[in-house]
Amino acid sequence: HPVESLHQKIAIIDGSYAFVGGVDPLIEFHGEFDRWDTHSHPFSTPLRQTDQGITPHPWHDAHSLIEGPAASDVELNFRERWNDVVHRHHGDKKRLVPEHPLPAPLESQTIMQIARTIPEHTYRFKPLIIRGIAQFYKNALSNIQEFVYLENQYFWLRNFIGIDIPFVGSDNAEMVQNISLLGTALQRGASMAIVLPDHPNVGRAFSDAGLARLRNEAPQAVEEGRVQAFTLATSMRDNGTEHYRPIYVHAKVAIVDDVWTTVGSGNLNNRGMRDDTEMNVATLDPELAYSLRLILQGEHLGLLHDDDLLTFALTRNKQYLSKQEQKQITRIRSYLESTIGDPLIAFHMMHEQAWANLARYKAKQALVGHLLPYLTADEAMQQGLNFYEEHGWVEERPK
Known part of the structure; x- marks a missing residue:
C-alpha cells in the first residue's frame, strides 16, 4: 500500500469491550509471517505451521483490552467509518450502524484516551484530518523525565513513498518533531531503549537513518550508553548446529517514566503519524505502565516461562483470578520487581544480554532470551556479520 491503508486493528463487543493494538487478526497458511505466536517465540513448532509444514517467522506484538466507557470511543470510530461508506455509496439505510448506549462507568x-490518525480525503465526517496519535507522542515525549521505552516496527525520519531508499523524499514533520523531542530529553539526562525488527518488510535503511538522526541529536547520551537499540531473535539446535531466526517486531508500544503508555497500530513513521488510518489507546496509570514494562522486558530477557508471563498479564483483571493464580502472580511480580523493577537497571541488563547474545551468535551458541543489539548496515559489517539489505543480519541466507 504505497499511498495509504486502513491500518487500524480493532474489535468491539456489545459496545462495552474493545480491542485495540497491533495484532492483525489473521492466520497466514502460505507465507512467512503468521501473526499467532507465544511469548517464547519458538524457532519451530507444530503449533505454528504453514500448509507446507514450515513454521513461519516468530512474531512479537501487543494488543489491549478496553472495558467500560472508553470502549464506546472505539465503537464510535467504527460507526463513523462504516456509516460514512454506506452514505457515500448510497447504500441501504438498514446497513447503518445505530448509536450504542454508553457502557456503565467502572471503578x-x-x-484513558483513544486517538486516531485519519488522513485527508479518506472520510467525510469531521474533522476531515485527524492526527491524534502524533499529538499523543508530542505530549508524552515532551514530558520525559527519566526514560522512555519503545517497541515499534519502524523508526523512519523520511516519508516512505514506496521506494526503499532513505535519501529519496522529504523528512516527515511529525517524525522530525518526535526525534527532536527524544533528543531534547536525552540531552536533559534521560535514557531511551527501542526494540525494532532486524528484517522489516520495508524500510530497513529508513529506520537506520532515523536512529542516525537521533544519535546526532544527543551525542553525549550515545557516549554514555543512554541510547540503546535492540532487536529480537530465537535459536534452535539441529544436527549439532545452532540456527537463528529473527523475531518480527510488530508491536507499537511506548512507555514513559512508568507513568504513561500507549499501545496501538500507529507506527513511528509517516504512515502511523499522518498517512494511514490508525488507532492507539493511551493511559495515565503508573501501575499499568510499570506492569507492562515488566512483562515486555521479562519476556525479552527470558526471565519467565510462557505460562508465568500469561498469568502475570492477567494482573489487571484480579476479579477473574483464583487464589492460586493470585499467589502465583505475587511470586512472579516479586521476582520481576527485584530483577528489573528499576528501569535503568533493566536497560543495562538488556544491553548486557544483547551483546552477550551477539557473542553467542558468532560462536554458534544458543541465545539466552531473545535480545540482540539492533545493528545498522555499517555496524553489522564492522562486527564481521553478513548484512543483507532486505533481510538484515540475523536471518540465515541459503548458501
Missing part, C-alpha cells in the same frame, strides 16, 4: 484509577 478505575486509569485515565
Whole structure:
C-alpha cells in the first residue's frame, strides 16, 4: 500500500469491550509471517505451521483490552467509518450502524484516551484530518523525565513513498518533531531503549537513518550508553548446529517514566503519524505502565516461562483470578520487581544480554532470551556479520 491503508486493528463487543493494538487478526497458511505466536517465540513448532509444514517467522506484538466507557470511543470510530461508506455509496439505510448506549462507568484509577490518525480525503465526517496519535507522542515525549521505552516496527525520519531508499523524499514533520523531542530529553539526562525488527518488510535503511538522526541529536547520551537499540531473535539446535531466526517486531508500544503508555497500530513513521488510518489507546496509570514494562522486558530477557508471563498479564483483571493464580502472580511480580523493577537497571541488563547474545551468535551458541543489539548496515559489517539489505543480519541466507 504505497499511498495509504486502513491500518487500524480493532474489535468491539456489545459496545462495552474493545480491542485495540497491533495484532492483525489473521492466520497466514502460505507465507512467512503468521501473526499467532507465544511469548517464547519458538524457532519451530507444530503449533505454528504453514500448509507446507514450515513454521513461519516468530512474531512479537501487543494488543489491549478496553472495558467500560472508553470502549464506546472505539465503537464510535467504527460507526463513523462504516456509516460514512454506506452514505457515500448510497447504500441501504438498514446497513447503518445505530448509536450504542454508553457502557456503565467502572471503578478505575486509569485515565484513558483513544486517538486516531485519519488522513485527508479518506472520510467525510469531521474533522476531515485527524492526527491524534502524533499529538499523543508530542505530549508524552515532551514530558520525559527519566526514560522512555519503545517497541515499534519502524523508526523512519523520511516519508516512505514506496521506494526503499532513505535519501529519496522529504523528512516527515511529525517524525522530525518526535526525534527532536527524544533528543531534547536525552540531552536533559534521560535514557531511551527501542526494540525494532532486524528484517522489516520495508524500510530497513529508513529506520537506520532515523536512529542516525537521533544519535546526532544527543551525542553525549550515545557516549554514555543512554541510547540503546535492540532487536529480537530465537535459536534452535539441529544436527549439532545452532540456527537463528529473527523475531518480527510488530508491536507499537511506548512507555514513559512508568507513568504513561500507549499501545496501538500507529507506527513511528509517516504512515502511523499522518498517512494511514490508525488507532492507539493511551493511559495515565503508573501501575499499568510499570506492569507492562515488566512483562515486555521479562519476556525479552527470558526471565519467565510462557505460562508465568500469561498469568502475570492477567494482573489487571484480579476479579477473574483464583487464589492460586493470585499467589502465583505475587511470586512472579516479586521476582520481576527485584530483577528489573528499576528501569535503568533493566536497560543495562538488556544491553548486557544483547551483546552477550551477539557473542553467542558468532560462536554458534544458543541465545539466552531473545535480545540482540539492533545493528545498522555499517555496524553489522564492522562486527564481521553478513548484512543483507532486505533481510538484515540475523536471518540465515541459503548458501
